Amino acid sequence: MSFKTETIEPGTELMTVNMGPSHPATHGVLRLILTLDGERVVKAEPVMGYLHRGMEKIAENKTYTQFIPYTDRLDYLAPLSNNVGFANAVEKLVDVQVTPRCACIRVLVCEMSRISAHLLWLGTHAVDLGAITVFMYTFREREVLYDFFEALTGTRLTTSYTRVGGLARDLPAGFLDEVGRWLDRFEKELDEYETLLTKNTIWIERTSGVGVLSPADALDLGVTGPNLRASGVEWDLRKARPYLGYDTYEFEIPIGTKGDVYDRYLVRIEEMRQSVKICRQAVKRMPGGPIDVDDPKLVLPNKEKVLTQMEELIHQFIIVTEGFEAPKGQVYSAIEAPKGELGFHILSEGGPSPYRMKIRSPSFVNLQALPKLCVGSLVSDVVAIIASLDPVMGEVDR
Amino acid sequence: MTLTESVFRGPMLPAAHGDEVTTRAVAAVTHKFPHAVRETIAFRGEQTLLLDTAALVEVCRFLRDDPGLRFDVLTDVMAVHFLDRDYEYEVSYVLASYPNNAVLRLKVRAGGRMGRGNVPTVTGVWGTADWQEREEWDKVGVVFAGHPNLKRILMPDDWEGHPLRRDYPMEGIGA
Numbered sequence: 001m002s003f004k005t006e007t008i009e010p011g012t013e014l015m016t017v018n019m020g021p022s023h024p025a026t027h028g029v030l031r032l033i034l035t036l037d038g039e040r041v042v043k044a045e046p047v048m049g050y051l052h053r054g055m056e057k058i059a060e061n062k063t064y065t066q067f068i069p070y071t072d073r074l075d076y077l078a079p080l081s082n083n084v085g086f087a088n089a090v091e092k093l094v095d096v097q098v099t100p101r102c103a104c105i106r107v108l109v110c111e112m113s114r115i116s117a118h119l120l121w122l123g124t125h126a127v128d129l130g131a132i133t134v135f136m137y138t139f140r141e142r143e144v145l146y147d148f149f150e151a152l153t154g155t156r157l158t159t160s161y162t163r164v165g166g167l168a169r170d171l172p173a174g175f176l177d178e179v180g181r182w183l184d185r186f187e188k189e190l191d192e193y194e195t196l197l198t199k200n201t202i203w204i205e206r207t208s209g210v211g212v213l214s215p216a217d218a219l220d221l222g223v224t225g226p227n228l229r230a231s232g233v234e235w236d237l238r239k240a241r242p243y244l245g246y247d248t249y250e251f252e253i254p255i256g257t258k259g260d261v262y263d264r265y266l267v268r269i270e271e272m273r274q275s276v277k278i279c280r281q282a283v284k285r286m287p288g289g290p291i292d293v294d295d296p297k298l299v300l301p302n303k304e305k306v307l308t309q310m311e312e313l314i315h316q317f318i319i320v321t322e323g324f325e326a327p328k329g330q331v332y333s334a335i336e337a338p339k340g341e342l343g344f345h346i347l348s349e350g351g352p353s354p355y356r357m358k359i360r361s362p363s364f365v366n367l368q369a370l371p372k373l374c375v376g377s378l379v380s381d382v383v384a385i386i387a388s389l390d391p392v393m394g395e396v397d398r
Numbered sequence: 399m400t401l402t403e404s405v406f407r408g409p410m411l412p413a414a415h416g417d418e419v420t421t422r423a424v425a426a427v428t429h430k431f432p433h434a435v436r437e438t439i440a441f442r443g444e445q446t447l448l449l450d451t452a453a454l455v456e457v458c459r460f461l462r463d464d465p466g467l468r469f470d471v472l473t474d475v476m477a478v479h480f481l482d483r484d485y486e487y488e489v490s491y492v493l494a495s496y497p498n499n500a501v502l503r504l505k506v507r508a509g510g511r512m513g514r515g516n517v518p519t520v521t522g523v524w525g526t527a528d529w530q531e532r533e534e535w536d537k538v539g540v541v542f543a544g545h546p547n548l549k550r551i552l553m554p555d556d557w558e559g560h561p562l563r564r565d566y567p568m569e570g571i572g573a
Contacts, residue, residue, distance in 0.1 A: 234408025
């Protein structure tokens with residue numbers, strides 16, 4: 001791709017500008033080929049694939065359990081949420097229901113990673129538009145969340161927390177009390193972030209009326225998640241197709257009215273408040289009992305027994321090396337991830353690994369709206385629009 | 399081609415209502431396109447219609463525009479390559495009706511003994527099919543006939559072959 005000028009009509013000279021793939025405002029390795037008429041964008045063409053690792057090909061060659069660590073690397077800002085999405089899909093295929101405690105923990109970690117992902121979006125979005133202070137605040141809070149994830153899973157980022165039919169480990173001692181205290185504090189923090197932006201004149205000038213996505217276009221382009229809701233479409237899989245008992249939690253779905261960058265900001269801020277509400281209910285009701293289903297063909301045996309007894313050692317060895325036998329069939333299972341509808345579409349021909357697995361990533365589909373939103377806007381608005389769509393390239397390129 | 403009239407804004411209906419609409423949609427398509435439906439499959443609460451490739455676009459348009467069904471969103475497109483079947487490709491489309499909270503899967507088969515490995519594009523029905531079909535062609539090699547911009551999207555522009563075909567080695571070619 002060379003930089004060139006082309007003339008379409010007399011007196012109009014268009015310039016092609018390359019933005020990315022390593023540009024601080026493209027949030028990863030996204031490249032945009034912008035055609036400009038002065039400061040106005042005439043055409044924007046996204047180029048993806050710089051982070052393509054062939055996840056779906058890898059999935060065909062791994063057992064279901066072995067693929068869980070790869071899901072961490074999809075939307076690496078909310079790995080727990082991807083873990084849950086994948087485990088849900090495989091559980092639908094093999095037809096098992098997780099235990100109440102497992103479902104409640106999964107809801108809790110999903111909502112905590114939603115807050116974590118939205119905090120990163122808020123911080124970077126604000127930096128992109130010049131409000132660096134917000135970034136410092138949100139990253140401080142993300143550190144606390146990472147501490148929780150580390151206590152829970154052993155790692156900050158590559159959590160691999162779910163197992164088919166259960167979880168890798170139970171909650172550590174005192175975890176729920178700590179989370180409860182943090183939730184109380186965090187709600188006040190959120191108000192503080194809002195005082196920095198929501199009524200800030202510069203922020204409103206930069207975001208209001210910019211990158212308007214109409215509800216008709218949003219549906220046509222398959223946009224999901226906060227981006228869709230900001231356009232005024234009330235659609236959330238947690239309510240529409242409740243999984244993990246989401247229908248028993250009390251929360252609301254914030255929706256926007258105009259579908260501009262400012263609305264997408266407001267919707268995500270409010271989503272964090274609703275997530276706090278869900279987390280609080282999960283902490284309060286956390287049921288006791290086992291975290292794994294009672295199915296020795298699916299779930300690894302108790303670790304202590306593996307280390308002391310021969311039968312359990314053999315049992316663990318077989319599950320780890322051979323995996324479990326999944327039935328023939330095709331399932332599509334989706335969750336409301338922080339970015340939108342994260343779906344796993346599995347075609348099984350029997351055996352321990354999928355014959356083909358498609359990862360329907362929300363960022364990939366949402367990004368398709370970018371060219372439409374950029375046309376007619378200023379170059380500086382492109383930065384605001386990308387940030388407001390909140391794509392994460394690990395998930396776009398897979 | 400976009401949905402300009404009566405765009406869904408909410409509220410969401412219960413999933414049980416959606417499942418009824420899905421059953422109705424299967425019956426309506428079978429009734430209206432008796433020669434197009436090859437098979438209906440139900441698995442884990444999901445309904446699938448296996449269609450004749452030639453009728454795909456017409457059925458999609460019907461499902462989108464019928465006032466009682468309104469499948470206004472194409473959620474997912476997945477193409478699969480086979481080496482040991484009568485057909486070479488199987489393409490699945492997951493459709494969603496937000497107004498009715500319904501989900502339906504359509505499937506078509508192409509290639510091999512079923513003729514050329516072409517599937518008609520549904521970009522004219524849902525705009526989102528543009529990138530999704532490009533991606534599936536890029537990975538699997540199934541040609542979406544009539545697609546306005548069928549070029550590489552995840553793989554580099556000068557890549558040869560389609561990595562998710564069954565005869566494409568895990569390590570890559572020439573590795």
